[in-house]
Amino acid sequence: MSQSTEALENIIEEVKTIFSSHLESHKLRKTPERYTILEEIYRRTDHFDAEALYIHMKAQNYRVSRATVYNTLELLVSCDLVTKHQFGKNTARYEKAYGYRQHDHIICVNCGKVLEFCDPRIQQIKNMMGELMEFNVTHHSLNLYGTCKSDCKPKSDEY
Amino acid sequence: MSQSTEALENIIEEVKTIFSSHLESHKLRKTPERYTILEEIYRRTDHFDAEALYIHMKAQNYRVSRATVYNTLELLVSCDLVTKHQFGKNTARYEKAYGYRQHDHIICVNCGKVLEFCDPRIQQIKNMMGELMEFNVTHHSLNLYGTCKSDCKPKSDEY
DNA sequence: TTGTGTGCAAAAGCTTTGCATGTTG
DNA sequence: CAACATGCAAAGCTTTTGCACACAA
Numbered sequence: 447m448s449q450s451t452e453a454l455e456n457i458i459e460e461v462k463t464i465f466s467s468h469l470e471s472h473k474l475r476k477t478p479e480r481y482t483i484l485e486e487i488y489r490r491t492d493h494f495d496a497e498a499l500y501i502h503m504k505a506q507n508y509r510v511s512r513a514t515v516y517n518t519l520e521l522l523v524s525c526d527l528v529t530k531h532q533f534g535k536n537t538a539r540y541e542k543a544y545g546y547r548q549h550d551h552i553i554c555v556n557c558g559k560v561l562e563f564c565d566p567r568i569q570q571i572k573n574m575m576g577e578l579m580e581f582n583v584t585h586h587s588l589n590l591y592g593t594c595k596s597d598c599k600p601k602s603d604e605y
Numbered sequence: 606m607s608q609s610t611e612a613l614e615n616i617i618e619e620v621k622t623i624f625s626s627h628l629e630s631h632k633l634r635k636t637p638e639r640y641t642i643l644e645e646i647y648r649r650t651d652h653f654d655a656e657a658l659y660i661h662m663k664a665q666n667y668r669v670s671r672a673t674v675y676n677t678l679e680l681l682v683s684c685d686l687v688t689k690h691q692f693g694k695n696t697a698r699y700e701k702a703y704g705y706r707q708h709d710h711i712i713c714v715n716c717g718k719v720l721e722f723c724d725p726r727i728q729q730i731k732n733m734m735g736e737l738m739e740f741n742v743t744h745h746s747l748n749l750y751g752t753c754k755s756d757c758k759p760k761s762d763e764y
Numbered sequence: 765t766t767g768t769g770t771g772c773a774a775a776a777g778c779t780t781t782g783c784a785t786g787t788t789g
Numbered sequence: 790c791a792a793c794a795t796g797c798a799a800a801g802c803t804t805t806t807g808c809a810c811a812c813a814a
Contacts, residue, residue: 475768475813497803511771516804532691534746536778537803552738563734567726572749575722579711583751587693590731592742634788636794656778670796675779695803696778 457545458488461527464544468525479510483518487528493539493551493560533560533589550588557598616704617647620686623703627684638669642677646687652698652710652719692719692748709747716757 465484469476486503487494500515519540522528529543533553549562568588576583624643628635645662646653659674678699681687688702692712708721727747735742 473768477769477813479770495803509771511773512803513772513805514770517769530693532693534689534691536695536697538695552734552740552742554740555743561738563738565730565734567730571724571726571747575711575724575749576751579720579722580754581711581713581749581751582754583711583749584714585751586747586749588730588745588747590734590740590742590745592735592740592744595739595741634792634794636788638795654778668796670798671778672780672797673795676794 454488458485461488461542461544465522465525465527474521479514480518480521482508483510483515484522484527487522487540488542488544490542493531493533493541495537495539497537499540531587531589534591550590552590552592554594554598555591556593559594559598561594613647617644620647620701620703624681624684624686633680638673639677639680641667642669642674643681643686646681646699647701647703649701652690652692652700654696654698656696658699690746690748693750709749711749711751713753713757714750715752718753718757720753 461484462481465481466476468474469480482503483499486499490499496512496515496519499519500510500512503510503515519528519530523530523540527542527544528540531539531541531551533539533551534555547564549564550568552561552563553559568586572583572586575581620643621640624640625635627633628639641662642658645658649658655671655674655678658678659669659671662669662674678687678689682689682699686701686703687699690698690700690710692698692710693714706723708723709727711720711722712718727745731742731745734740
């Protein structure tokens with residue numbers, strides 16, 4: 447087992463523990479489906495939609511329904527283990543949230559590529575605007591759209 | 606006619622002229638529906654969805670179809686006269702874009718209130734990240750989410 | 765045992781499309 | 790008058806819901 451694979455296994459154990467605490471404290475049931483979906487998400491590295499997750503689990507012959515996928519995604523978003531995005535399309539996109547520093551996205555409208563970046567100025571803006579507008583700012587979403595200059599092959603499913 | 610009303614009428618004339626040029630240069634037809642929808646949008650001050658625009662036009666006994674509303678919205682977005690947003694919900698929201706300085710949004714997840722703000726640091730981030738990631742950044746979307754501290758009545762249609 | 769969670773399918777909500785008709789250029 | 794835009798309704802897609810059954814506590 448490579449070092450990074452081992453790191454992933456460790457993270458999966460950690461998030462399962464966090465998830466367990468959340469389920470316990472909210473008096474929710476620990477079903478195998480919930481843990482399997484959580485694990486499935488943490489083995490992915492992309493920004494997927496609910497259907498892709500469902501299809502992938504079905505392809506592995508795991509018996510799960512769309513309803514459970516959607517319910518569990520919402521549950522995971524509510525305990526901050528998963529982040530939900532709207533990259534300008536109707537379909538919501540998700541990604542794992544634990545063990546990854548907060549980041550934003552830059553999206554190629556031509557080929558659909560999604561890269562991540564980090565900028566401390568966002569935090570400053572959140573603090574300042576929260577104070578100015580009298581808001582308790584809890585989270586944010588910053589997406590930059592444009593065209594990338596390398597390896598850009600147009601996709602039908604553009605953004 | 607008040608001064609601000611007069612200013613609005615002037616803006617409406619301006620955007621119609623811009624729209625006309627766009628239609629001409631793209632060899633598209635100048636239909637009354639297109640102009641009426643444009644005017645309707647510029648008389649609004651909110652962040653509306655396609656259905657609300659359609660309903661409002663119907664309520665004024667204007668004969669228009671959803672298809673035309675959606676088609677025209679897309680057309681107006683493509684010529685930068687209208688901006689399209691996804692405020693964390695599935696339904697797309699729109700607002701007029703001409704004559705208003707570029708701004709971002711702060712959204713109350715409790716009552717649905719949407720306020721606008723401006724911060725020059727966003728432009729800096731766009732420039733820096735575009736260069737760093739080798740992207741031609743054309744536009745962006747920054748939404749801050751949280752709860753507002755005044756006049757906050759929970760809405761069923763939350764964000 | 766008790767009630768929450770699940771699977772399945774149907775329904776709901778937003779958006780797009782096909783087709784016949786109308787209208788712009 | 791020829792092509793394109795429109796209205797209407799139906800279809801498409803993503804997401805939610807209702808109901809009977811399963812299973813965690």
